[in-house]
Amino acid sequence: xxxxxxxxxxxxxxxGKLTAIQNVLNFSKKxxxxxxxxxxxxxxxxxxxxxxxxxxxxxxxxxxxxxxxxLCFAVKSNISVKELETNCxxxxxxxxxxxxxxxxINKLLEEDAILLGMTNMDEFACGAxxxxxxxxxxxxxxxxxxxxxxxxxxxxxxxxAELCDFALGSDTGGSIRNPASHCGVVGLKPTYGxxxxxxxxxxxxxxxxxxxxxxxxxxxxxIFDIIKGQDNFDQTTTDTPTHRHTEHRTLGLVNxxxxxxxxxxxxxxEKTKLIAEKNNWKIKKINLPLxxxxxxxxxxxxxEFFSATxxxxxxxxxKKIEDTAGPEVIRRIIGGSEITKAEYEGKYYRKxxxxxxxxxxxxxxxxxEVDAIILPTSPRLPHxxxxxxxxxxxxxxxxxxxxxxxxxxxxxxxxxxxxENKDIGxxxxxxxxxxETIFKIAKQFE
Amino acid sequence: MKATSDKRQxxxxxxxFNFCWHEVAEKEKxxxxxxxxxxxxxxxxxISKIKxxxxxxxNKTNENKTxxxxxxxxxxxxxxxxxxxxxxxxxxENDSIITEKATxxx
Numbered sequence: 436x437x438x439x440x441x442x443x444x445x446x447x448x449x450x451g452k453l454t455a456i457q458n459v460l461n462f463s464k465k466x467x468x469x470x471x472x473x474x475x476x477x478x479x480x481x482x483x484x485x486x487x488x489x490x491x492x493x494x495x496x497x498x499x500x501x502x503x504x505x506l507c508f509a510v511k512s513n514i515s516v517k518e519l520e521t522n523c524x525x526x527x528x529x530x531x532x533x534x535x536x537x538x539x540i541n542k543l544l545e546e547d548a549i550l551l552g553m554t555n556m557d558e559f560a561c562g563a564x565x566x567x568x569x570x571x572x573x574x575x576x577x578x579x580x581x582x583x584x585x586x587x588x589x590x591x592x593x594x595x596a597e598l599c600d601f602a603l604g605s606d607t608g609g610s611i612r613n614p615a616s617h618c619g620v621v622g623l624k625p626t627y628g629x630x631x632x633x634x635x636x637x638x639x640x641x642x643x644x645x646x647x648x649x650x651x652x653x654x655x656x657x658i659f660d661i662i663k664g665q666d667n668f669d670q671t672t673t674d675t676p677t678h679r680h681t682e683h684r685t686l687g688l689v690n691x692x693x694x695x696x697x698x699x700x701x702x703x704x705e706k707t708k709l710i711a712e713k714n715n716w717k718i719k720k721i722n723l724p725l726x727x728x729x730x731x732x733x734x735x736x737x738x739e740f741f742s743a744t745x746x747x748x749x750x751x752x753x754k755k756i757e758d759t760a761g762p763e764v765i766r767r768i769i770g771g772s773e774i775t776k777a778e779y780e781g782k783y784y785r786k787x788x789x790x791x792x793x794x795x796x797x798x799x800x801x802x803x804e805v806d807a808i809i810l811p812t813s814p815r816l817p818h819x820x821x822x823x824x825x826x827x828x829x830x831x832x833x834x835x836x837x838x839x840x841x842x843x844x845x846x847x848x849x850x851x852x853x854x855e856n857k858d859i860g861x862x863x864x865x866x867x868x869x870x871e872t873i874f875k876i877a878k879q880f881e
Numbered sequence: 882m883k884a885t886s887d888k889r890q891x892x893x894x895x896x897x898f899n900f901c902w903h904e905v906a907e908k909e910k911x912x913x914x915x916x917x918x919x920x921x922x923x924x925x926x927x928i929s930k931i932k933x934x935x936x937x938x939x940n941k942t943n944e945n946k947t948x949x950x951x952x953x954x955x956x957x958x959x960x961x962x963x964x965x966x967x968x969x970x971x972x973x974e975n976d977s978i979i980t981e982k983a984t985x986x987x
Contacts, residue, residue: 558902566900628965665969673965727931730924737921761902765910770917783925790928823897826920 441506441600441654448505449495455488455505458600459549462507466551466598474574474596476589478512479520480552491547501546502661508543509593509602512553513560514645515634516540519550523636524568525558527760528753537634538669539603539645539662546661551599554589558764560605560638561740562586563613563832564818567763572820577619577858581817584614584832590648591618601658602648607638608732609812609836611646612848616812616860619850621877622648623655624836626868627843628673630659631666639739642732642840652849652877659870675868684876686711687721687805694725694834695814698854703811703861706851710879719805723838724797727790729830732837734774734787741771766826791841798842802866807876810835812848812860839864847873849880 439447447453465471466480481487484507494500510516513523515533517540522528540550557567565588566572573588575581576596583592587604591614594602604611606624615622623646630645637643647658666672688707691700711718744764749755757768774783801808814834818824839846844867848860861880865872905913970978 562900564900567902569902572901667969670966670969673968724931727928730927734921734924734928737917760905762905762909762913763900765905766913766917769910769914770921773914773918774921783921786925786928790931793931821899821901823899825897826916828897829900 438650440651441503441649441657444600445502445504445506449500451495453505455491455495455547455549456485458505458507459484459488459551462551462599465596471596471598474576474579474592475555475568475571476573476592476596476598477509477552478522478524478555478570478589481519481550484549484551487549491549494547501548502657503543503546503548506548506600507551508548509551509554509590509599510540511556511587511590511602511604513556513605513636513638514539514603515636516550516553519553521553521636523559524556524570525756525760525764526569526754527559527747527756528636529569531753533634535634537645538631538666540634542662543603543658548600554587554593554602556589556604557586557610558761559636559740559744560586560607560610561763561767563609563829564820565589565592565614566820567761569761574820575618575817577617578856580819581857582617582820584617584813584817586610587614587622587648591615591620591622594618594620594648594650601654603645603662604648605635605638606644606646606840607642608736608840609833611644611648612812612836612846612860612862613832615648615848616850616862617817617858619858619860620648620650621652621655621847621849622646622860623659623847623870623873624840624845625659625663625870626675626845628671629663629675629845629868629870631662631664631669631672633666633668637743639736640743641735641739642843644840652847652874652881655847655877656870656874663870675870684714684806685717685719685804686876687801687808688718689721689723689725689808689810689835691725691810691814691835695811696816696854699811699814699816699859702852702854702859703809706861706880707809714879721801721805721808723801723808723810724794725834725838727794728834728837728841729827731787731790731794732833732841733830734783735791735841737767737771738775738784738787739771740767741775744768794838795842798838798844798866806865807872808864810862810864812836812862816855816857835862843867845870845873847877849877851880 521533564582565585575583590602590604595618611622747756851861972979
């Protein structure tokens with residue numbers, strides 16, 4: 436049976452072919468099965484979902500329901516939801532109930548979407564595998580032995596296991612795109628400033644973005660259009676400026692030699708050539724500064740994460756982070772604390788900010804010649820949960836996703852095929868605020 | 882399958898372990914400190930090699946070599962920041978934003 440888009444599903448709900456209550460019950464039954472529980476996707480469920488669905492069904496009858504009437508969604512556990520535990524998958528914030536909604540949550544509720552629950556994630560979004568959660572790793576629904584990717588592991592897995600209509604995640608250096616790739620779903624990291632971060636428990640505030648995870652790029656566009664926009668509570672936000680879209684596109688295909696599994700690179704190149712030929716688009720081979728991507732990104736992340744976690748001192752929010760968090764969070768705090776010492780002034784963070792400017796300049800040059808950039812979302816196939824790897828190997832999972840994060844550019848991951856029966860994601864990057872270009876190109880690949 | 886490339890693995894000074902959550906003992910914290918410092922030094926040394934064009938206002942920053950800030954003649958407003966702030970402002974008159982406390986709403 437062909438899958439329907441979220442827009443079509445809302446039409447069906449509004450026509451009475453499916454009620455909001457039925458939709459909630461269908462997902463709830465699936466979430467409650469032992470097989471699904473074993474995937475460890477949800478950390479907390481919304482006990483008021485049925486009551487909310489009843490209200491929405493009434494609004495549908497009165498013909499005043501919103502654009503997402505009756506659709507069910509899941510939220511990563513670092514996005515604040517009033518009266519629900521927003522624990523960042525950490526024992527530091529265990530039992531912390533948020534007193535307010537993030538702006539994105541308010542926008543979705545205003546359009547009559549129904550929240551099903553809070554999803555598992557890497558602790559404080561520190562991880563690329565989904566393994567660092569203090570409440571056990573999420574399993575990949577496509578192959579339960581494998582990591583689902585992270586840090587929005589539960590949100591991506593919830594879409595892959597069809598446990599909700601859409602999910603929200605956060606992306607600092609690939610945390611939406613990377614799990615989307617490993618779970619075979621769509622994940623969008625918007626332009627920095629396109630979606631409000633108000634209510635997001637920050638990891639690295641100069642890179643953090645909230646974005647949707649969905650089955651298709653059409654669905655991602657629907658959610659993006661609702662949650663985007665200027666917000667008085669986040670002064671980095673702005674409304675999306677209008678752009679003229681070029682009809683004759685040139686795609687920049689990134690040379691990933693030495694940085695990426697050959698099989699993955701070949702699949703991406705093959706698919707890109709096929710789509711370019713079909714649409715009469717040109718392909719231009721380009722180089723990105725992949726050799727300094729991880730180095731620049733992690734120095735900035737360690738520094739900003741150390742600063743962001745100073746509020747978790749055990750007085751106002753849960754427990755003291757240094758005494759309670761797991762090894763990856765500790766690594767970033769200790770590392771950040773070291774490199775921000777006055778004696779190292781100018782040796783780490785300032786150098787990384789210089790490299791950040793260099794990376795931005797490289798993208799500006801490239802976007803003078805191409806309309807969008809294509810490269811693999813993940814440079815390698817996912818490892819098995821619990822498998823031993825080095826810190827640098829773990830960080831290298833991000834090598835193809837951190838550059839657009841550093842430059843604040845929008846990027847999407849869409850599924851394009853399988854290698855060794857494992858899902859492969861293709862990443863499309865566009866200039867600032869050109870998410871529309873991304874959606875149009877993504878649709879051709881689907 | 883092994884990681885991204887042999888070339889990148891060769892530069893790694895870190896040990897292998899599984900990333901699943903566990904409580905961190907003081908001894909492990911010491912190991913983490915040592916290892917993360919090594920890793921960050923590798924990273925800093927690598928980005929030192931790239932030739933970075935200085936941003937236009939690099940020489941005008943209000944900092945001295947002691948790490949403390951020197952109050953200069955005021956900041957040069959970053960154009961992008963100015964543009965966003967003005968776009969978000971409730972009322973703009975010429976070059977000024979007009980607003981009162983708790984009225985920053987469109």
